[in-house]
Amino acid sequence: MPKTTTLGRVYVWEIPVRVYHWLNALCIVILCVTGYLIGAPIAIQRASEASFAYWFGKVRFIHFLFAYVFFFNFLFRLYWGWAGNRYASWRNFIPFRKRQWEEVKAVIAVDILQVDDQPIETIGHNAVAGFTYFFTFLAFLFQAITGFGLYAAMSKSWFPQLFAWIVPLMGGDFSVRQWHHVFMWFFILFSIVHVYLVFYHDYVEGRGEISSMGSGWKFIEKEYHPHMKEKTVAASKK
Amino acid sequence: MPTNSRPTIWEHAQDKGVSRRDFLAACAWMTALLGLPNESVAQVTKALETKPRIPVLWFHFQECTCCSESFIRSSHPGVADIILDKISLDYTETLMAASGKQAEDALHDTMTKYKGEYLMLVEGSIPTGANGVYCCIGGRTALDIAREAAAGAKALVAWGSCASNGCVQNAKPNPTKATPIHELISGVPIIKVPGCPPIAEVMTGTIVHLLTFDRIPQVDGLGRPKAFYSRRVHDTCYRRPNYDAGLFVNSFDDENAKRGYCLYKMGCRGPVTYNSCGVMRWNGGTSFPIQSGHGCIGCSEGNFWDNGPFYHHLPNFPGFGIETTADDLGLKLGAATLVGIGAHAISTNIRKHRLLKEERETSEVVQDGRAEQGGS
Structure with a gap:
């Protein structure tokens, strides 16, 4: 008689986490597209006078607007790292416990090198994902600082001035702009890998990885989570 | 105070035959140059009436003299003359008549007589490679001279990009270890007036500010006068x-x-x-x-020679050869990522094949205690 695995629903991603995630995704897409356009604008051959058009100004305005949304959304997520549930906790993002490092090794063996088939027990972020997000948070911070630092010179508002110190630190607008641009590619590469891995996990583990960021629920093998609600939806024999 | 015994700028101008009308016109020009309102003309006039000419030492180190060339072309009517009359240019290698011992004596006299009062202007960077032998004047290295002069200076103005951020001789590979002045000198206020060269009126404006208000102008985070460098x-x-x-x-x-x-x-x-x-x-x-019809090359910004090419908005990415920008690199990395993902997806279907097959074949829905075979 093979072992029976019972799957149960676990509420992993609370509404604030989901809203943060999709707002963040929207911001990143818009900021990358507008940011790339600002770096390499499409040259329009037109006979009109400059006073009749403002499209590049609008592209830049959208970039600045979503930069604010992105930054405050990020700050909110940091706050939710303390206020949210165990899966949203800041502890997931820094592997300072032995168990997390063991999981890092296991994830590398199972999901990256694929030399092992042992199931990964984590319900929220696995240790590798969590640690990767830690670095994305650093990249968020870097983009926010360099972006607002560049913006400070053209703004009279007090808020961007809080970041003006980065310009002398990096030796001038030119290098700040250069690195702000380089980090855009980090976001693009991250997004490609992130979307792929979500599909991968859903495909291999069947826990509802993709839909979890819409509904909040994941389907977890009961043996890893004995206290989950008695709401069995499926079982599989092994 | 020893300065009181010297003639004031107004007295000096009278000696030269400048009329009161011309003097006041000059004061009005200076006020306009500093971007001050009309009411400040009186303040500027008062300063020039009561202050003696400030002794100035203008040093030329690793540079091409384009700053001096720019400076002497300061072209608002009479500004160059006014400035040259208002300061006492005691030492400058390229413009002074004296040479050899006389020049060295003039330098020495000013440094001892007006210790703590003279203004030090530095054009050019200072080489620190090979103990500084790449720039020696009168048998002494630029660093040696600059250190001695800065010790008694009231303020130091770094003329041009060389003195402010190193400019071309500081570009990679920087064989002489050319160094901007602020990295070598401390203990004296340093005002940077970058540009290759700086605009003549910016140079005169900075000096006029020092002269009129007897203090260094407001500077930005990089030490440049805000009056001229606060906007892009x-x-x-x-x-x-x-x-x-x-x-x-x-x-x-x-x-x-x-x-x-x-x-x-x-x-x-x-x-x-x-x-x-x-x-x-x-x-x-x-x-x-x-x-x-030509783009700005950013000559007043640090590292502008290394941030090339001038005709591309994105600089070459360091370490990846000529003509490789962050975008080229990003696209290649993006392609590599997609290839990696493709390989991983194929690998997943091979390596996890048995696991996935097993899961599909054994999954079943439990309903009323009866199990239905899944996998459909």
């Missing part, structure tokens, strides 16, 4: 409306270039360069690079 060339560029409208020059001989569209895509550094070119312009307000 981009912000004051007359082609700016084209930028906002998305009207760009694509190549130097296209129709858009003839129309005078924005040079952003031609690598113009206006958006990252802080200078007054768009406002004061050059050669008496005649023109500036963008007006002449």
Whole structure:
């Protein structure tokens, strides 16, 4: 008689986490597209006078607007790292416990090198994902600082001035702009890998990885989570 | 105070036969140059009536003298003369009549007699490689001379990009270890007036400020006078409306270039360069690079030689050869990532094949205690 695995629903991603995630995704897409356009604008051959058009100004305005949304959304997520549930906790993002490092090794063996088939027990972020997000948070911070630092010179508002110190630190607008641009590619590469891995996990583990960021629920093998609600939806024999 | 025994600027001007009317006109010019309101003319006049000419030592180290060339072309009527009359230029290698021992004596006299009062102007960077032998004057290294002079200076003005941030001789591989002055000298206020060269009126304006108010002008985070360096060339560029409208020059001989569209895509550094070119312009307000159809090369910004090429907006990415920008690199990394993902997806279907098959075949829905075979 093979072992029976019972799957149960676990509420992993609370509404604030989901809203943060999709707002963040929207911001990143818009900021990358507008940011790339600002770096390499499409040259329009037109006979009109400059006073009749403002499209590049609008592209830049959208970039600045979503930069604010992105930054405050990020700050909110940091706050939710303390206020949210165990899966949203800041502890997931820094592997300072032995168990997390063991999981890092296991994830590398199972999901990256694929030399092992042992199931990964984590319900929220696995240790590798969590640690990767830690670095994305650093990249968020870097983009926010360099972006607002560049913006400070053209703004009279007090808020961007809080970041003006980065310009002398990096030796001038030119290098700040250069690195702000380089980090855009980090976001693009991250997004490609992130979307792929979500599909991968859903495909291999069947826990509802993709839909979890819409509904909040994941389907977890009961043996890893004995206290989950008695709401069995499926079982599989092994 | 020993300074009281010296004639004031007004007294000195009278000796030279300058009329009161001309003197007041000069004061009004200076006020305008500093960007001050009309009411400040009296303040400037008072300063020039009561202050003696400030002794100035102007040093030339690793430089091409373009700063001096620019300075002597300060072209608002009579400004160059006024400035040369208002300061007592006691030592400067390129303009003084004296040479050899006489010149060295003049330098020494000023340093001892006006210790703590003279103004030190430095044109050029200072080489620190091979114990500084790449720039020696009178048998002494530039660093040695600068240290001695700075010890008794009231303030130090770093003329041009060489003294402010190293300029071309500081570009990679920097064989002489050319170093901007602020990295070698401390303990004296340093004002940076970058540019290759700086605009003449910016140079005279900085000196006039020091002269009139007896203190260093307000400077930004990089030590540049805010009056002249607080705005980007981009912000004051007359082609700016084209930028906002998305009207760009694509190549130097296209129709858009003839129309005078924005040079952003031609690598113009206006958006990252802080200078007054768009406002004061050059050669008496005649023109500036963008007006002449060429993008700004960012000559007043640090590292501008290494941030090339001048005609590309993105610089070459260090370590990846010539003509490789962050975008080239990003696209290649993106392609590599997609290849990696593809390989991983294929690998997943091979390595996890048995696991996935097993899961599919054994999954079943439990309903009323009866199990239905899944996998359909």
